[in-house]
Amino acid sequence: MNLRGVGVSPGIGHGPSYVLTVSVPEPPEGATYTGExxxxxxxxxxxxxxxxxxxxxxxxxxxxxxxxxxxxxxxxxxxxxxxxxxxxxxxxxxxxxxxxxxxxxxxxxxxxxxxxxxxxxxxxxxxxxxxxxxxxxGQDIPGLPAAPAEPYVLVARDLAPADTALLSRDDVAAFVTEEGGPTSHTAIMARSMGVPAVVACPGATGIAPGVRVMVDGTSGEVRVEPAESDVADAVGAATARQAALASWTGPGVTADGHSVPLLANVGGPAELEAAVAAGAEGIGLYRSEFLFLGRSEPPSAEEQRHAYRAAQAAFPGGTVVVRTLDGGADKPLAFLPMPAEENPALGERGLRRFARFPEVMDVQLDALASCEGVRVMAPMVATAEEAAWFARECAEKGLTDVGVMIEIPSAALRAADLLDRVDFVSIGTNDLSQYAFAADRGLGAMSALQDPWQPALLDLVATTALAAARAGKPCGVCGEASADPALACVLTGLGVSSLSMAHSALAAVRAGLAAHTMEQCEAAADAARTGSSAADARARARVHLPGLDRLGL
CATH class of the missing domain: 1.10.274.10 (PtsI, HPr-binding domain)
Known part of the structure; x- marks a missing residue:
């Protein structure tokens, strides 16, 4: 039996299935108590x-x-x-x-x-x-095996952080869930652990407990009771591919010498070591909101300075781009009261919310200003007026390298106006897809519209990159699109100047770029934009990227 979902963490994982079924019955409606x-x-x-x-x-x-x-x-x-x-x-x-x-x-x-x-x-x-x-x-919550005989494939309708927080790669070969999307906790935890994972996989919990399962976290395929020879072939190919990719070292560069700095997306100090080990050239997206989440009050200026300086110390002389607090709506913060909104994703979030709480903004900008060389960018900027306001606030604090994220179609379409006010832009493809296609980025049923190969999304990237080139200013990409080696070549061909991604994707992207010339990347980009669908765009681009097949990518 073969199932298919959305691959959110690459690699091959195999082992016996462990189907997590939490069965806490609903208390009877109208149930009452005796006593006081x-x-x-x-x-x-x-x-x-x-x-x-x-x-x-x-x-x-x-x-x-x-x-x-x-x-x-x-x-x-x-x-x-x-x-x-x-x-x-x-x-x-x-x-x-x-x-x-x-x-x-x-x-x-x-x-x-x-x-x-x-x-x-x-x-x-x-x-x-x-x-x-x-x-x-007085009921026990079904738990996970304490000391499994071998790594298992964890299958569930969905996984909660309390289930997965203490797991290690020594115990879990792969994750498979029926629910979830690319930004679900399962996806986030799997990528940070380096464990293959497939989400939005219908029928997954119908897998019988204990049967052998093989999971392809790249293609999204889940094979139940695969032949041993098929497992051996898949594992062998994956191992060979990883060995080949590991041989490509150094900075990001095309075969003909065009530099494309490869940076890491990080959520805090705990992720710096892995980014350095993976060969990141710096940090393209420091998600500062992870310093604020789960707290009853915001972190102090000193705590923030310590975190940002740790990033600088990890990449001395390298790029460190910190996104200012991206709170509100999709990332609730206990210390910032939330307005009642019918459509929170379209409401007061990102820069809009930052402006509402100047005391929080002042502390963060002061902390960033004390870290010489850190680049600062604002999330969820829609207009040139918003970009100008943020640039002025930063200038008052002495911050001189200021940018904005391009996550809203209006910002992409008028990127030239925004670039008149700031020093650089960085494209967040996850939210840009969500707003361009009116498709919730966390909803598995909308995953096709969240595919970063969608030609309309590539058009928005091209528009932004062209505006940046004409302005003589950098334009990076820090969304999940950068983690696809083929798409990384296309983004480079579109004129993007740097790519930032999860540290686990750096080796494959580095190898993919090094196997192609800038001319090939540009041809792939042009071909992709003529596609009529995401799949068509991908297929058209790969015709011009023959090195990917040789690398097994």
């Missing part, structure tokens, strides 16, 4: 506190990005609004498990309707709800 309301409310509060404490503990043991995610979830469990709702429902006579179920379910449904990053967190809230109910019922 205050005792029942206390029982609920104890369960909430216990689950929050367990999440904090797991986060402390996991460290890195997982720690930030789990601490944010701990805050969600004890969210004052949720606590008030639970207590109110108990006052109305509902038993604690039912009160927790109704309060959390309502909150989850609100998040699910928000779309984007916030919509994907709805699955997390369902997991948190079930954990609290399990504690109240």
């Amino acid at each position: 309301a205050e005792q029942e409310k206390e029982r609920a509060m104890v369960a909430l506190t216990q689950v929050a404490g367990e999440l904090e503990s797991r986060g402390n043991r996991a460290g890195g990005e997982a720690e930030d995610i789990l601490k944010a979830q701990a805050l969600m469990v004890e969210d004052p609004g949720l606590v008030v709702k639970v207590r109110s429902l108990i006052d109305r006579g509902l038993a604690a498990p039912r009160a927790v179920f109704e309060a959390f379910t309502k909150y989850r449904d609100v998040l699910a309707g928000s779309g984007g990053y916030l919509g994907e967190r709805a699955a997390d809230l369902g997991d948190l709800r079930d954990r609290v109910i399990a504690v109240l019922n």
